[in-house]
Amino acid sequence: xxxxxxxxxxxxxxRHIFQADAGRTTARPGPNPPSRLxxxxxxxxxxxxxxxxxxxxxxxxxxxxxxxNRLLRQxxxxxxxxxxxxxxxLQTPLVSADAVAEATNARPGDVxxxxxxxxxxxxxxxxxxxxxxxxxxxxxxxxxxxxxxxTESVAARRDMITRAVGRSPNMAIVNLLDNPDRRLGxxxxxxxxxxxxxxxxxxxxxxRRARVDTNTAFNDVDYAIYxxxxxxxxxxxxxxxxxxxFGGRKAATNIAxxxxxxxxxxxxxQELGGTLLPRLPWIIAxxxxxxxxxxxxxxxxxVRRRADAEFLAAENAHLFRQQRSVAQTLxxxxxxxxxxxxxxxxxxxxxATGVDGVDIGGDWYDVIVNDDGRVLxxxxxxxxxxxxxxxxxxSLRYAIHAYAAQGDEPATxxxxxxxxISVERDDHFATVLCGLVDVAGHRLSIANAGHPSPLLVTxxxxxxxxxxxxxxxxxNGASYxxxxxxxxxxxxxxxxxxxxxxxxxxxxxTGLARLRDASLxxxxxxxxxxxxxxxxxxxxxxxxxxxxxxxxxT
Amino acid sequence: MADLAGEGxxxxxxxAAAIEAGVPVVRLTxxxxxxxxxxIGEALEGIVGRDARRVVVDxxxxxxxxxxxxxxxxxxxxxxxxxxxxxxxxxxxRIIECTGLTGIFRMTD
Numbered sequence: 001x002x003x004x005x006x007x008x009x010x011x012x013x014x015r016h017i018f019q020a021d022a023g024r025t026t027a028r029p030g031p032n033p034p035s036r037l038x039x040x041x042x043x044x045x046x047x048x049x050x051x052x053x054x055x056x057x058x059x060x061x062x063x064x065x066x067x068x069n070r071l072l073r074q075x076x077x078x079x080x081x082x083x084x085x086x087x088x089x090l091q092t093p094l095v096s097a098d099a100v101a102e103a104t105n106a107r108p109g110d111v112x113x114x115x116x117x118x119x120x121x122x123x124x125x126x127x128x129x130x131x132x133x134x135x136x137x138x139x140x141x142x143x144x145x146x147x148x149x150x151t152e153s154v155a156a157r158r159d160m161i162t163r164a165v166g167r168s169p170n171m172a173i174v175n176l177l178d179n180p181d182r183r184l185g186x187x188x189x190x191x192x193x194x195x196x197x198x199x200x201x202x203x204x205x206x207x208r209r210a211r212v213d214t215n216t217a218f219n220d221v222d223y224a225i226y227x228x229x230x231x232x233x234x235x236x237x238x239x240x241x242x243x244x245x246f247g248g249r250k251a252a253t254n255i256a257x258x259x260x261x262x263x264x265x266x267x268x269x270q271e272l273g274g275t276l277l278p279r280l281p282w283i284i285a286x287x288x289x290x291x292x293x294x295x296x297x298x299x300x301x302x303v304r305r306r307a308d309a310e311f312l313a314a315e316n317a318h319l320f321r322q323q324r325s326v327a328q329t330l331x332x333x334x335x336x337x338x339x340x341x342x343x344x345x346x347x348x349x350x351x352a353t354g355v356d357g358v359d360i361g362g363d364w365y366d367v368i369v370n371d372d373g374r375v376l377x378x379x380x381x382x383x384x385x386x387x388x389x390x391x392x393x394x395s396l397r398y399a400i401h402a403y404a405a406q407g408d409e410p411a412t413x414x415x416x417x418x419x420x421i422s423v424e425r426d427d428h429f430a431t432v433l434c435g436l437v438d439v440a441g442h443r444l445s446i447a448n449a450g451h452p453s454p455l456l457v458t459x460x461x462x463x464x465x466x467x468x469x470x471x472x473x474x475x476n477g478a479s480y481x482x483x484x485x486x487x488x489x490x491x492x493x494x495x496x497x498x499x500x501x502x503x504x505x506x507x508x509x510t511g512l513a514r515l516r517d518a519s520l521x522x523x524x525x526x527x528x529x530x531x532x533x534x535x536x537x538x539x540x541x542x543x544x545x546x547x548x549x550x551x552x553x554t
Numbered sequence: 555m556a557d558l559a560g561e562g563x564x565x566x567x568x569x570a571a572a573i574e575a576g577v578p579v580v581r582l583t584x585x586x587x588x589x590x591x592x593x594i595g596e597a598l599e600g601i602v603g604r605d606a607r608r609v610v611v612d613x614x615x616x617x618x619x620x621x622x623x624x625x626x627x628x629x630x631x632x633x634x635x636x637x638x639x640x641x642x643x644x645x646x647x648r649i650i651e652c653t654g655l656t657g658i659f660r661m662t663d
Binding site for chain 2: 424427449450469472474476
């Protein structure tokens with residue numbers, strides 16, 4: 001009976017058989033092409049960058065706004081201080097004039113002098129002295145033009161007198177803004193016991209524009225001054241702008257003004273904090289957007305490059321697996337497709353691919369049955385790896401077939417092989433074990449060219465066959481000698497290559513002892529070979545391994 | 555001195571150690587396997603030269619050598635009359651014995 005065991009998937013560990021590995025490779029698809037990830041990353045960066053830019057821009061705008069408000073409030077306070085300082089310059093001449101009027105009992109000569117001096121200041125267009133106690137109040141003495149107040153009702157005139165006396169020491173402010181000749185009146189009396197009131201009127205520009213804007217300290221703001229506590233248009237005294245209804249940013253404050261109040265409103269004509277700060281939000285927005293777009297483009301590029309690199313790596317891994325599977329397929333095609341059937345002998349083989357590299361190995365096994373019934377078994381190993389090693393292996397394997405057909409003995413075959421390859425020329429040598437099996441006679445004639453000796457397992461004993469080891473094939477001038485071995489009944493002979501037991505830096509005898517121990521305890525030939533691979537090279541050894549086993553059935 | 559090191563490569567070297575009475579002594583160190591046997595072999599040939607009849611290879615510092623390394627030494631052996639392997643480790647000695655090369659490489663301590 002003959003057992004050949006090189007069909008796919010029959011090995012218990014699967015990966016030891018070529019087809020199993022090759023099948024796994026073809027079942028695995030290639031890597032996916034680069035994804036849309038670069039776009040997503042770029043859009044993410046773009047979004048984040050624009051959000052940061054917008055936030056920064058907004059914060060800067062808020063800071064600028066707060067700063068402008070603060071500066072405007074500051075200018076308003078300054079303007080209020082200037083206005084407040086101006087009030088006494090109106091009141092003081094009135095106080096002086098009234099004192100003269102009271103002291104001289106409004107003697108015309110004295111009073112005329114002080115009233116004339118009031119007009120000299122050009123603040124007033126009309127100055128007069130009024131008696132406090134009069135049913136129909138009218139000026140006693142008058143300088144300049146007639147007061148507008150004189151044309152008003154008795155009640156209005158009485159009100160001026162009453163307030164001037166009652167609000168003393170403040171002057172009373174008389175609102176004549178609605179009159180055709182727009183005026184403000186100022187009335188002063190010395191107190192409750194006063195007999196005279198000094199009254200002066202100031203003319204206001206009809207267009208309500210401030211007459212002069214000479215105060216350069218305030219040339220960066222527009223202002224409006226109202227009589228009262230709010231910005232009622234009717235009460236507008238003066239404004240630096242034709243349209244006093246300021247929109248946008250403005251600040252207001254009230255200032256004591258005789259017995260009334262002045263309402264001051266300011267609005268900036270330009271940015272108070274300089275030109276940089278208001279532009280900063282825009283500068284940040286534009287620069288931030290440009291930087292963000294550049295960053296997004298660079299991100300896209302970097303992510304794409306990385307994706308490309310990963311794709312290439314996956315592609316390479318895929319090619320590696322493919323090449324490995326090609327190597328394994330080629331290897332398998334160079335080994336015997338079917339082993340011959342030999343009466344009285346079980347035959348089984350294994351080939352395990354090493355985990356290192358993608359190169360094809362040079363290990364082989366062979367069983368040749370000649371026409372005359374002689375059975376030749378061969379296990380060999382060409383040094384190195386790659387197509388060249390495999391080619392050497394194939395040429396040696398077919399040459400052995402030819403020599404065997406000529407009836408050559410094992411030692412002769414090995415010697416003749418030496419003419420085919422030369423380590424000096426080919427860079428490869430081969431270790432070969434060649435044995436002639438006498439099945440019925442339970443004998444074995446074996447020659448060895450630098451190869452590990454085979455293991456003979458009988459029952460619970462396993463021993464390496466003592467061979468005469470000659471140099472490997474490919475070394476000049478090598479010659480070989482056969483040894484004859486007597487084989488016990490139902491014995492198993494195992495030939496193998498060094499991948500089965502060799503470990504880096506380990507003494508070969510240690511590996512061989514491990515191999516010998518691992519060969520015991522099995523009943524069938526297939527179990528022995530599977531067990532050896534399982535125990536010695538779990539998951540695949542580093543080097544390729546070929547095993548040939550024959551078992552005498554009797 | 556020839557070195558070849560890198561990912562997936564063994565780190566080994568060959569260097570000329572001495573000339574003893576006209577015989578070049580080369581020293582192999584580190585690991586020599588299929589990944590670096592070729593450049594080390596070329597360096598070895600360069601050191602030995604064309605005219606040497608004998609070569610001494612000191613392998614005291616050699617930690618590992620596979621069949622590609624043995625092929626390298628066999629190439630040298632084919633070009634000269636005698637190769638002496640000096641200071642082989644027990645492992646090295648046994649590998650040379652197992653491979654049937656005791657007649658090619660004379661091992662000395």
